[in-house]
Amino acid sequence: MNSPIEVRVAAVTQITPVIREFTFEPVRGALPGFSSGSHVVVHMPVGERSVRNAYSLLSNPAQTQHYRIAVRLQDESRGGSRYMHEQVKAGDLLQVSPPANLFAPNSQARHHLLIAGGIGITPFLSYLPELQARDASYSLHYAFRGGFTDAYLDSLRENLGTQLQTYDSIQGQVLDLATLLASQALGTHVYVCGPQRLIDGVRVHAEQLGWPEIRVHWEVFAAPEPGHPFVANLARSGLTVEVASDSSLLEALEQAGVEIPNLCRGGVCGQCAVAYLDGAVEHRDAYLSATERSNTVMPCVSRGLCGSALLLDL
Amino acid sequence: MTTHAVQPLFSTPVYQNQPHSKAATRRLVVAQALDQSPVEALISELQAHAQPLQVLAIGGTGTASDALQVAASQAELVQMLHAALRSAPVGTRLYLCGDEAFIWQCREIARHAGMLNEEIELFCAGSRRQLYCVHCSALQDIADQTEVACANCGVNLLVRAHFSQRLGAYMGVCLDPNNVRGEVRP
Numbered sequence A: 001m002n003s004p005i006e007v008r009v010a011a012v013t014q015i016t017p018v019i020r021e022f023t024f025e026p027v028r029g030a031l032p033g034f035s036s037g038s039h040v041v042v043h044m045p046v047g048e049r050s051v052r053n054a055y056s057l058l059s060n061p062a063q064t065q066h067y068r069i070a071v072r073l074q075d076e077s078r079g080g081s082r083y084m085h086e087q088v089k090a091g092d093l094l095q096v097s098p099p100a101n102l103f104a105p106n107s108q109a110r111h112h113l114l115i116a117g118g119i120g121i122t123p124f125l126s127y128l129p130e131l132q133a134r135d136a137s138y139s140l141h142y143a144f145r146g147g148f149t150d151a152y153l154d155s156l157r158e159n160l161g162t163q164l165q166t167y168d169s170i171q172g173q174v175l176d177l178a179t180l181l182a183s184q185a186l187g188t189h190v191y192v193c194g195p196q197r198l199i200d201g202v203r204v205h206a207e208q209l210g211w212p213e214i215r216v217h218w219e220v221f222a223a224p225e226p227g228h229p230f231v232a233n234l235a236r237s238g239l240t241v242e243v244a245s246d247s248s249l250l251e252a253l254e255q256a257g258v259e260i261p262n263l264c265r266g267g268v269c270g271q272c273a274v275a276y277l278d279g280a281v282e283h284r285d286a287y288l289s290a291t292e293r294s295n296t297v298m299p300c301v302s303r304g305l306c307g308s309a310l311l312l313d314l
Numbered sequence B: 001m002t003t004h005a006v007q008p009l010f011s012t013p014v015y016q017n018q019p020h021s022k023a024a025t026r027r028l029v030v031a032q033a034l035d036q037s038p039v040e041a042l043i044s045e046l047q048a049h050a051q052p053l054q055v056l057a058i059g060g061t062g063t064a065s066d067a068l069q070v071a072a073s074q075a076e077l078v079q080m081l082h083a084a085l086r087s088a089p090v091g092t093r094l095y096l097c098g099d100e101a102f103i104w105q106c107r108e109i110a111r112h113a114g115m116l117n118e119e120i121e122l123f124c125a126g127s128r129r130q131l132y133c134v135h136c137s138a139l140q141d142i143a144d145q146t147e148v149a150c151a152n153c154g155v156n157l158l159v160r161a162h163f164s165q166r167l168g169a170y171m172g173v174c175l176d177p178n179n180v181r182g183e184v185r186p
């Protein structure tokens, strides 16, 4: 697995009352390049634990001197976003994984329909320079709460003009997904990033309207949700790992020195799949089929059920 | 032990008898002739759906209406298809019915207009096929023969099983390099 890169926090900027932007610069050498839609996983020491959250890179991929991410303070935070907001200052050192991309723009698309909800705007900020440089056809539909989650609104207005449509829930403006998706020219691909209900809405409407799945791209933007504590036993190494309620199984394994390949840390990419031999699983991923679930678990989001120990084939 | 059935070539096109039951906002049928048997069955099947159904066809006995546009020739039908695709939204499903040469030509047009293979269904009727001469790049219509002379360059061609989806044609290669045009060597 790719080892993490050490970065220095070059700047911290408050963008809205709940969104902060962080600029990272390399401590030594150059940062690895990245493509539009990439994310990095930031390692955050929260108390005894290491919380790892994935954040989209929002800087221009052509500019490789630094990485920029934006973090929304989550109400039900497991500590990651709170740590970023309350602890991290300019000059601090952090570890980030090298960039990975699970949300790249499709090179065959005739039109790119971008749909962002709140902090879900971030991956599209790295799309726009590329789409504009390619002279590609696109439009951005941005839903937010004015004055609260409307990050980067002014610069987007200036930069995009009529290609930007905004929906401010404070003003009662509603993004009508069914109408929007019913009137897209042949060859359009849709990309959505934001809260789960927005992603679900786009996927459900697109399916009902006859969009093939390969035209629909989505990026989950949520850290794993907390759950009940449970125990995982590792069949081959004999280790026992206790998973606290605010830790994911993946994080607990990493904490115990067991590194599992992973990319999205959000239950969609399929990288972290682990076989289990016994125990009951609360599956929370969007990757495995019903049959696979009988013997495979995605530890980045899914958990063992409280009370029964999970036996992993590790 | 059982003997294995001979696998068809990877490139061998697969055609449908029944439309897929997939959601759509609009359904567009393009038929080479309305009275071919798969076309009638397909249209009556699709009429069961609530979405608008549009049919473009050559000749035929039906009277033109909003739902049925009749073309006098294949060239005119192709123009109609171009026009229909220009205003079509994502969510359109395309059903192509006719002989192999016809449906693959229409499929190329639809793909150029931005449609994906997943949105296009192919129904094959008739035995006319297209042959591509790899020596002079000419296309010609053939029936089910396995050897034929190229109508353009005259080389005697073996009709290979390999089908090019882009060209909508089978590959024709020189049958006998020692006897290219079938003349007796001195």
Ligand code: FES
Binding pocket: A261, A262, A263, A264, A265, A266, A267, A268, A269, A270, A271, A272, A273, A285, A287, A298, A299, A300, A301
């Ligand atoms: S890391 Fe992507 S599914 Fe777990």
